[in-house]
Amino acid sequence: MSSRKLVSALRQAGLRAGDIVLLHSSFLSLGDLACSPESAVDAFLQVLGKKGTLIVPIFGALGILTEVVKKHPEAVLSDVPLGNIAAIGFKAKEICADHWQCETVHGEGSPYLKIAELGGLVCLLGVDQDRNTSLHSAEALLRLPYLSDKTASASTPDGKTRSKTWKFFPGPHRDFIGLDRYFRQAGIMQATRVGNAVLRLIKAKEMLQLCQELGAKDPAFVLCDNPACADCVRQRAAIFQDRIEQQESFKLAASARLAGNYVPEIIDKLHGCGLKYLELDFLQGRSIINLSPEKLQAAVAEFSAAGINISALRLEFVPGDPEKILALLEAADIKRLIMPLPHDTEMLDALAENRIDSALSNSVEGSAGCKRRFVSLAAKFACSAVFNPVNFVRANEKPFLQSWRIGRFIKNIGQLDIVDATWNLCSTRLARGNAEIKELISILRCHHFSGFFTLGGGAVYPGDLKQAVQDFSDLLDNM
Numbered sequence: 201m202s203s204r205k206l207v208s209a210l211r212q213a214g215l216r217a218g219d220i221v222l223l224h225s226s227f228l229s230l231g232d233l234a235c236s237p238e239s240a241v242d243a244f245l246q247v248l249g250k251k252g253t254l255i256v257p258i259f260g261a262l263g264i265l266t267e268v269v270k271k272h273p274e275a276v277l278s279d280v281p282l283g284n285i286a287a288i289g290f291k292a293k294e295i296c297a298d299h300w301q302c303e304t305v306h307g308e309g310s311p312y313l314k315i316a317e318l319g320g321l322v323c324l325l326g327v328d329q330d331r332n333t334s335l336h337s338a339e340a341l342l343r344l345p346y347l348s349d350k351t352a353s354a355s356t357p358d359g360k361t362r363s364k365t366w367k368f369f370p371g372p373h374r375d376f377i378g379l380d381r382y383f384r385q386a387g388i389m390q391a392t393r394v395g396n397a398v399l400r401l402i403k404a405k406e407m408l409q410l411c412q413e414l415g416a417k418d419p420a421f422v423l424c425d426n427p428a429c430a431d432c433v434r435q436r437a438a439i440f441q442d443r444i445e446q447q448e449s450f451k452l453a454a455s456a457r458l459a460g461n462y463v464p465e466i467i468d469k470l471h472g473c474g475l476k477y478l479e480l481d482f483l484q485g486r487s488i489i490n491l492s493p494e495k496l497q498a499a500v501a502e503f504s505a506a507g508i509n510i511s512a513l514r515l516e517f518v519p520g521d522p523e524k525i526l527a528l529l530e531a532a533d534i535k536r537l538i539m540p541l542p543h544d545t546e547m548l549d550a551l552a553e554n555r556i557d558s559a560l561s562n563s564v565e566g567s568a569g570c571k572r573r574f575v576s577l578a579a580k581f582a583c584s585a586v587f588n589p590v591n592f593v594r595a596n597e598k599p600f601l602q603s604w605r606i607g608r609f610i611k612n613i614g615q616l617d618i619v620d621a622t623w624n625l626c627s628t629r630l631a632r633g634n635a636e637i638k639e640l641i642s643i644l645r646c647h648h649f650s651g652f653f654t655l656g657g658g659a660v661y662p663g664d665l666k667q668a669v670q671d672f673s674d675l676l677d678n679m
């Protein structure tokens with residue numbers, strides 16, 4: 201393709217004199233190369249004219265056309281070491297100015313936003329949306345929770361080095377390709393053929409508006425859903441964690457039994473799901489009470505180093521020997537013990553003496569008996585209630601319609617176990633059994649509940665932690 205042919209092809213594709221064009225390109229895609237890269241860039245400049253502006257990103261692996269623009273005698277460069285650009289033409293200086301001062305590389309005040317505000321176009325020549333850097337602007341404007349700070353340095357014209365930390369910098373992987381159809385459907389993108397290449401012209405401002413709408417509905421809108429992509433699994437976890445922290449009053453924990461057998465495995469699973477509270481009930485397939493104080497201390501130190509807090513130590517029985525459990529709690533510096541409502545006060549006395557919070561769970565017993573015993577214990581001890589809906593199902597009660605209405609027990613609720621089961625005692629995933637778990641979660645959210653929701657607490661969950669988090673998240677989405 202000669203440069204004259206390229207000029208007319210670019211005009212046919214919709215480029216006009218005075219346009220501001222951010223070009224991402226693959227020179228080789230043009231095919232029949234009767235023109236040099238220099239003449240190809242000249243063809244763009246000729247079409248855009250004196251009042252037009254051509255911009256290219258100059259970070260990462262540069263294409264041939266990008267190199268030509270960067271080295272062009274009239275090129276203006278932005279002064280940042282990340283996401284930097286080169287521009288030629290009428291608005292080049294204005295677009296490149298003050299990039300260093302921006303809080304984010306791609307967001308407010310950056311060249312990418314200026315191009316959009318000036319009515320510019322993103323041009324993809326022989327490359328797909330994966331190369332569309334301006335889509336990072338949408339991520340930055342949305343301040344998506346998986347974005348992070350990034351520090352880099354550059355040398356100034358007088359030879360000094362300066363460095364800076366930019367906020368909301370994009371992560372290691374994303375899936376921009378899937379956005380192509382939205383741009384097509386919204387009528388903000390034209391695709392034509394130039395040489396062997398597909399040339400896409402997208403209205404930058406409309407593109408960013410559309411992406412912000414998509415991102416407001418689904419903050420994971422540019423993440424891939426490949427479960428083998430560790431980057432996107434982690435980025436989705438950050439979105440979930442942010443959602444719980446910003447939008448909910450409760451704290452979300454998981455039982456160790458549901459998360460895994462061994463400490464590193466449990467840490468991995470919690471990180472993968474964006475959870476930071478762990479209820480220590482079982483480790484390595486056995487009740488936590490079988491660990492030595494030293495081993496428990498080491499395990500808790502490992503969790504803590506990984507940013508995981510222990511919400512409680514949990515036993516499914518009232519321990520016969522207070523000394524043993526007290527030694528464990530003290531060694532690991534854990535201040536909360538969950539156990540079934542006891543029939544005597546020996547354990548509660550010992551816990552109170554050692555300033556451990558006692559959290560008392562209903563075991564297989566109807567709500568009338570639970571209430572009676574809880575009220576009499578709560579009169580003497582500061583204790584909170586752990587509501588286990590599966591155990592009420594086991595006691596043949598409807599957890600929300602009957603057991604929930606038991607007064608004092610509920611007023612002191614510090615935890616709801618997020619589990620479910622059927623009347624014939626089969627464990628089920630959430631809202632597939634008779635535990636009325638959706639109603640219970642909903643009513644507590646109405647009360648602005650600030651205690652723990654514990655996935656897999658006090659009952660077996662038929663699935664792994666990831667499944668439980670997905671089921672829980674689906675329930676929240678449907679409330």
Ligand SMILES: [Zn+2]
Nearest residue numbers: 373424429432
């Ligand atoms: Zn991915």
